[in-house]
Amino acid sequence: MPAPEEDLALLVRAAEAAGPIALSFWRAAPKAWDKPDDAGPVTEADLAVNDALQRMLTGARPDYGWLSEESEADASRLDARHCFIIDPIDGTRAFIAGQQGFAHSLAVAEGDRITAAVVHLPAMELTFTAFADGPALLNGRPIRPTECGMTGARVLTYKSAVEPEHWKNGRTPPIRREFRPSLAWRLCLVAEGRFDAALSVRSVWEWDIAAGSLIAQRAGALATDRHGQPMRFNSPRAMVDGMIVAGPRLHGEMRAGMV
CATH class of the missing domain: 3.30.540.10 (Fructose-1,6-Bisphosphatase, subunit A, domain 1)
Incomplete structure (x- = not known):
């Protein structure tokens, strides 16, 4: 092989x-x-x-x-x-x-x-x-990701992901939300440290994140599903249950703050 x-x-x-x-x-x-x-x-x-x-x-x-x-x-x-x-x-x-x-x-x-x-x-x-x-x-x-925490973090995600119902105690996190059109590119932007995290509370297609997830991980970020579990690929549904991609500190803070 x-x-x-x-x-x-x-x-x-x-x-x-x-x-x-x-x-x-x-x-x-x-x-x-x-x-x-x-x-x-x-x-x-x-x-x-x-x-x-x-x-x-x-x-x-x-x-x-x-x-x-x-x-x-x-x-x-x-x-x-x-x-x-x-x-x-x-x-x-x-x-x-x-x-x-x-x-x-x-x-x-x-x-x-x-x-x-x-x-x-x-x-x-x-x-x-x-x-x-x-x-x-x-x-x-x-390339390598940033080492920041939650406050002021620049997070690539869509608007509904930061609505209060997705966060404990109904509190929207103190982050700066931004957006880029390609999901694969978003993960790479985190990997190179131009942004601090990429987030999805919705399921994501494997083809959108497969490549970017490894690039982020090898750069030093954590790339998991929204529950903090390892991403698994080539599954029957070809989907992953959301995602959190960030440096270890910010990843831990985001996971701890999510419902």
């Missing part, structure tokens, strides 16, 4: 190949439509990137399972020792709007844990990488 470092090299090559495909549609009025069941928008670029990634990755690792936001569900992935977990374009709304904050999120799971990860933002020329037991890097340079 390939080592995590070899899988990471494959993911980097695939992400770098996906970037020009996405950029050929970006700011060029790509065809877009809404998925069924209010699952959000999708564009022809999402599908083109997905097809290219699937050909490249499964061509190189035919025995690996495949889980992607833009592919039909394939239950055979649950029996595979390794599985690719892919979001071809994370932040599709930003992509449609011509904004730079969209990403290719690529990960490999061995069993239920992530062992190699890339989050690539082609319009910004940013590439975050990590592999099991290796460093977290941004464009080849080591």
Whole structure:
């Protein structure tokens, strides 16, 4: 079986190949439509990137399972020792709007844990990488999270996550809420210390957080579900029960303050 470092090299090559495909549609009025069941928008670029990634990755690792936001569900992935977990374009709304904050999120799971990860933002020329037991890097340079506590922390999340009902004693925490369109990018922004935490009180899709969770962990942050439990991947539902991603001190304070 390939080592995590070899899988990471494959993911980097695939992400770098996906970037020009996405950029050929970006700011060029790509065809877009809404998925069924209010699952959000999708564009022809999402599908083109997905097809290219699937050909490249499964061509190189035919025995690996495949889980992607833009592919039909394939239950055979649950029996595979390794599985690719892919979001071809994370932040599709930003992509449609011509904004730079969209990403290719690529990960490999061995069993239920992530062992190699890339989050690539082609319009910004940013590439975050990590592999099991290796460093977290941004464009080849080591990154690390902040060491702050709750008061004044800059937290990437949506508005309802800081409503009083999610916090003990009905008290909204003393944080500064901010937002970025790509969930994968949010985790990487925490990993590099540009923000202090990323939070979701709702369940999140595995393809949105698989790569970013390993990058955050290898940088030195804690990345757990909303209850403080380890994230598990390649699950039947392909979802994680919320998330808290932050440096150890802030992670502990956030978990202690949540209902």
